[in-house]
Amino acid sequence: MQMVLFCGSAHAAEPEVRTLQLGFAGQGRVGAWLPVRLVADHAEPAQTLQLQIVSLDPRGDLCESVIAESTADASGNIEFSGVFSAGRLDGRLQIRLLDERMDTVWSREIQCREAETSTAIAQFDTDFFATNSVQSTLQLARHTPTTILLASPLAGIDLLQERLRDTDATREVLSVLSCHGTVGFPDTPRALDGIDHVVLTDDFSLSVRQAQALQSWVLQGGHLIISCGAPAEQFLSSPVGQWLQPVFEIPAAAPTTTTLDLTPIQNFVLGATALQTNRTPVTVMQIPSRQPRVLARTLTSPLLSGASIGAGTVTMLAVDLNQRPLNSWLSLPQFLEILIFRRPLSGESEFTGSNNRISSVGVSDLSTQLLAAADLEGDESRWSAWDIMLIMLVVLLLIGPLDYLLVVRTLQKPRLTWLTFPLAVAAACFTIVRLSSSDQEQARVHSIGLLDITSHAGVQQLRARTWSSLTSRETQYAAIAATSPEWLSKTREPARSVLSWSGRAEDVYGGMYRPGGAGLGQQTSRRSELEAGRFEAMPLVTNGASGFSNETSTQAPADTWFTSDLELASSDLLEGTLTHHLPFPVRDWIVVCGNRVYTSSDLATDSDRVLNPGEVWSRKNDNIRVYEIRSFLRGVRIKKRDPGTPEDLLESNKIQISSPWDLRSRDALDILLMTSLYKSAGGTDFVKLRNDTLRRDEVSEMINLNGAMLIGRVDEPLSALQLNETPVPTRTSQTVARLLLPVRRSLVDRDQQAATSE
Numbered sequence: 001m002q003m004v005l006f007c008g009s010a011h012a013a014e015p016e017v018r019t020l021q022l023g024f025a026g027q028g029r030v031g032a033w034l035p036v037r038l039v040a041d042h043a044e045p046a047q048t049l050q051l052q053i054v055s056l057d058p059r060g061d062l063c064e065s066v067i068a069e070s071t072a073d074a075s076g077n078i079e080f081s082g083v084f085s086a087g088r089l090d091g092r093l094q095i096r097l098l099d100e101r102m103d104t105v106w107s108r109e110i111q112c113r114e115a116e117t118s119t120a121i122a123q124f125d126t127d128f129f130a131t132n133s134v135q136s137t138l139q140l141a142r143h144t145p146t147t148i149l150l151a152s153p154l155a156g157i158d159l160l161q162e163r164l165r166d167t168d169a170t171r172e173v174l175s176v177l178s179c180h181g182t183v184g185f186p187d188t189p190r191a192l193d194g195i196d197h198v199v200l201t202d203d204f205s206l207s208v209r210q211a212q213a214l215q216s217w218v219l220q221g222g223h224l225i226i227s228c229g230a231p232a233e234q235f236l237s238s239p240v241g242q243w244l245q246p247v248f249e250i251p252a253a254a255p256t257t258t259t260l261d262l263t264p265i266q267n268f269v270l271g272a273t274a275l276q277t278n279r280t281p282v283t284v285m286q287i288p289s290r291q292p293r294v295l296a297r298t299l300t301s302p303l304l305s306g307a308s309i310g311a312g313t314v315t316m317l318a319v320d321l322n323q324r325p326l327n328s329w330l331s332l333p334q335f336l337e338i339l340i341f342r343r344p345l346s347g348e349s350e351f352t353g354s355n356n357r358i359s360s361v362g363v364s365d366l367s368t369q370l371l372a373a374a375d376l377e378g379d380e381s382r383w384s385a386w387d388i389m390l391i392m393l394v395v396l397l398l399i400g401p402l403d404y405l406l407v408v409r410t411l412q413k414p415r416l417t418w419l420t421f422p423l424a425v426a427a428a429c430f431t432i433v434r435l436s437s438s439d440q441e442q443a444r445v446h447s448i449g450l451l452d453i454t455s456h457a458g459v460q461q462l463r464a465r466t467w468s469s470l471t472s473r474e475t476q477y478a479a480i481a482a483t484s485p486e487w488l489s490k491t492r493e494p495a496r497s498v499l500s501w502s503g504r505a506e507d508v509y510g511g512m513y514r515p516g517g518a519g520l521g522q523q524t525s526r527r528s529e530l531e532a533g534r535f536e537a538m539p540l541v542t543n544g545a546s547g548f549s550n551e552t553s554t555q556a557p558a559d560t561w562f563t564s565d566l567e568l569a570s571s572d573l574l575e576g577t578l579t580h581h582l583p584f585p586v587r588d589w590i591v592v593c594g595n596r597v598y599t600s601s602d603l604a605t606d607s608d609r610v611l612n613p614g615e616v617w618s619r620k621n622d623n624i625r626v627y628e629i630r631s632f633l634r635g636v637r638i639k640k641r642d643p644g645t646p647e648d649l650l651e652s653n654k655i656q657i658s659s660p661w662d663l664r665s666r667d668a669l670d671i672l673l674m675t676s677l678y679k680s681a682g683g684t685d686f687v688k689l690r691n692d693t694l695r696r697d698e699v700s701e702m703i704n705l706n707g708a709m710l711i712g713r714v715d716e717p718l719s720a721l722q723l724n725e726t727p728v729p730t731r732t733s734q735t736v737a738r739l740l741l742p743v744r745r746s747l748v749d750r751d752q753q754a755a756t757s758e
Contacts, residue, residue: 024149037081048070056088057503062524063526065529089112159333182206200225218312290745292705450465455741563579564576709741
């Protein structure tokens with residue numbers, strides 16, 4: 001008799017993935033959030049699946065991240081979208097679909113490799129998102145190149161890449177990425193994390209969510225370039241146009257005009273070839289506002305203007321780069337070069353490669369110096385050299401003279417040394433362990449926080465970032481979560497936090513540029529985007545530091561966190577007042593606008609260096625001194641000269657001294673101030689470090705347009721870590737606050753005055 005066994009239920013059909021897109025057409029930046037989109041069919045109707053990506057973190061361990069969750073429709077179609085990050089340039093990604101029981105129903109392995117930015121050219125395919133496309137590789141670039149995201153082809157960008165590629169000094173300064181049209185443009189600001197510049201031309205049909213993501217990205221330090229001529233009406237009808245129309249005061253009734261004079265754009269590039277219109281009128285968009293800084297203008301209207309919005313900037317070009325005569329202009333690559341970098345790079349001889357690490361301190365970027373400050377432990381938590389020497393002396397006394405007096409002289413039994421010697425060593429070790437662990441917590445945290453608050457269109461946006469170093473006394477797999485202070489929850493919208501690992505843009509241990517290696521001894525951590533990036537199984541090693549980054553964002557109505565009516569007079573001095581409403585004072589503050597720094601004078605008291613909540617700040621307050629920005633950042637001071645020889649009597653009795661940048665500084669305010677004003681201080685020439693990772697936190701361009709910045713210390717941590725649901729005490733914490741303020745320029749524009757006088 002033959003027996004047949006039947007299973008209780010049939011195995012569910014495996015979903016068939018027909019679209020998998022990672023990054024921007026398979027490219028991105030290591031350590032940055034990248035968009036991911038997956039579309040599948042043949043799933044069980046109403047089945048709920050999770051998208052999981054397994055990638056390497058900066059330490060070389062595996063991190064399993066649940067990216068998104070979705071439910072299949074009645075036809076079995078299911079779609080996922082979200083963001084992920086990779087902590088190493090090379091390695092493998094494992095893409096998985098998990099069912100309700102966390103079983104894998106589909107998986108795919110993706111190879112990661114370092115992108116060759118010198119040869120990467122953005123590819124455009126308007127039907128990219130309509131066709132089946134499953135990627136098999138992901139190219140990750142270092143933080144060195146400036147990244148540009150194009151939604152449509154841009155004339156001259158390929159020639160600019162070739163121009164920069166011809167010189168070793170600029171070979172890796174530009175990476176052009178494509179999102180294959182406005183359909184593929186990200187709809188969350190986190191997906192634009194690794195983008196420095198966004199260029200929109202021809203097509204402006206972004207959705208409301210995409211436009212909101214773009215606006216948040218600009219407020220956080222991004223640079224948006226708009227090139228629009230004839231399609232001005234299409235631009236104004238889009239959400240992006242409705243956002244920027246009041247900034248540049250574009251008329252709604254007649255948004256375009258014509259001109260035969262494009263000489264101002266030609267003059268924007270030194271030594272440019274002639275830009276001929278051949279007596280054919282060129283349609284230009286009217287951008288008459290005088291509040292943005294006019295960079296190029298005809299006798300009747302501006303052609304190129306720049307405005308600051310939050311921490312970022314928007315450059316508006318009133319002509320279409322993809323139309324004649326600009327698309328055939330021989331100097332278009334040089335024009336794009338200056339438009340993006342604000343200076344010509346092609347003739348630079350400075351070596352800007354990614355491996356120019358400063359060997360004396362092991363640091364090549366300001367972000368590494370900042371993370372080193374987060375790893376710094378207080379003096380009370382470590383043994384000093386004198387403590388170790390004292391312990392060694394006590395142990396030598398125990399096993400030397402005291403043991404001799406006890407065993408030989410008193411007891412007169414030298415053989416007891418075999419017993420007293422190990423007992424003395426064991427007692428000393430026991431005492432040291434007890435002393436070292438008596439005042440030591442189970443875990444401790446050292447953190448650095450950066451609080452950014454911007455204001456635009458009647459809404460204030462808050463962004464709080466914390467870089468933490470967690471040390472545990474026990475080796476364990478722990479649950480790690482981040483909590484925000486109570487004052488952040490009192491906003492119109494609930495604050496959202498995202499916790500992730502933190503790494504250095506270096507090739508040291510824990511660095512994102514290290515080779516992948518053989519993978520021996522890899523451990524696995526688990527986190528979920530569905531729970532604000534909470535880690536459920538983070539491997540912690542005894543007394544080993546683990547780096548985390550936490551970002552919290554929210555928004556509130558105008559005047560919630562600060563009130564400002566600052567105005568930049570024709571004398572280049574700030575007028576008006578500023579009042580902050582944060583629940584804590586700001587200490588050691590400075591205000592920066594244009595080419596000026598406003599701070600407490602040398603005669604100011606300690607109370608003058610503290611800006612309390614509700615206290616009105618004005619340039620005309622007592623004990624405020626105005627400095628030239630570069631002299632202030634470089635620590636320039638005047639010192640009396642001691643005459644030595646009779647010839648010295650003929651020279652001035654004062655000399656100017658500049659303080660070099662301290663590569664070993666662990667002061668968060670100094671590091672973040674230099675990060676914010678990197679170009680104003682002279683860049684690499686003065687700092688001797690690069691500023692690639694935190695490039696978007698650089699606001700030198702913003703303060704030169706129509707913005708100002710107040711920066712100072714605050715005593716309130718921006719977040720706290722929990723270890724297995726228990727709050728971890730913060731041993732050291734440094735928090736820096738930046739208020740990025742809108743400034744109205746005087747009605748008489750300095751550039752227009754100069755043009756009139758000429």
